[in-house]
Amino acid sequence: MGDMKMLRLSRFVGAVPKFLDGMEAAARAATSIAYVDDAAQPLEDEPFAKRERAQFQDLGHTLVPVTIGDVTVDDLSTVLDGVDAIYVAGGMADHLLDVLRHTETDAILADRVRAGLPYIGVSAGAIIMGTSIDPAIALDGPTKGVSLEDYSGLGLVDAVILPHADGLLPPIHRRLSLR
Template sequence: MELLLLSNSTNFGSTPWAHAREIARPLVEGRTVVFVPYALADHDAYTASIAEAFAPMGADVVGLHTHDDRAAALASAEAVYVGGGNTWRLLKTLQDGGLLAPLRERVLAGMPYLGASAGTNLACPTIRTTNDMPIVEPAGFAALGLIGFQINPHYQDPPAGSRHMGETRETRIREFHEENDIPVLGIREGGWLRVSGDSTELGGATARLFRAGEDPVELSPGPVRI
């Protein structure tokens, strides 16, 4: 498999994909990228913005929603990018269209898969570690299962001296591990995970790895084993 999974597509004060452009370029350059815009409501505007962001990488972008036969579009795609937004809406739309299985088959066959935020959640076994509100109700939580662990994009550490009494991100992940045994990788802003065959590399930022019943482990950019 060839995966590039971003915590976020845009860093503060920068342009979309600027922080991951060079790692993404070999996956998309000279290719037509099928963009899955379903995490946001305005598919046309979202696709136009992604086409602009991918142009410097030498890629053409076409929205999946513009195809009459969307399963066939995935089956013939050269690369796929699944954008961020609301993970619940993204999953439900793909479920309703019967598109999860054909997308997974193409990725397992070697087609590059790029995801950011909700698109990164979709690569996990389930969407149970998303930060998003369930604005729609999917048929289940199972996602593509391209990797054997969960990711929590936009992972945030509690600010020093904060008086906020609500749950921290770490608290919520610990609650997840009270009911689930699968590892969770919290990727901070600007971070990405590059999976190529059996190798996995963390880049762009540090991350925090959570396992049930263990203390979290800080991971630095470089090869990682999860």
């Protein structure tokens, strides 16, 4: 197993350039990053989802858009073979984990990160890295249409990750995700 390189964020992308070796803006376009947007899909009309993607695009890296719900294991493997890092956007952790499990891409994603592919997870993307997403569900409520029986995360970090535990974000998920 290689050295895992992971960045867990609550929101905003300011730490990303330093995480990706502090490259200058001119060199960033040469760095391709898979941008996984599945967690934001239940909230796609929310301004934060659009703002997060715009902030990341403004960093200047070459984005390879990936909606895991639309790809196969082989498709994801091919995408991950051709990128320098993976960015998993924020949104609803249970929706993201449900998509990963239903497409059976959870193992390939975790294996690639364990092998050294740099992983940037924001909010839901950070939450799934841990051992369980249960506390996030307790705070946000379940996403409509998601019926996970197992809230175990990918286990890339031996801890439960709850990026918004400070309570400074508005309760937007609770309002939008109730069944």
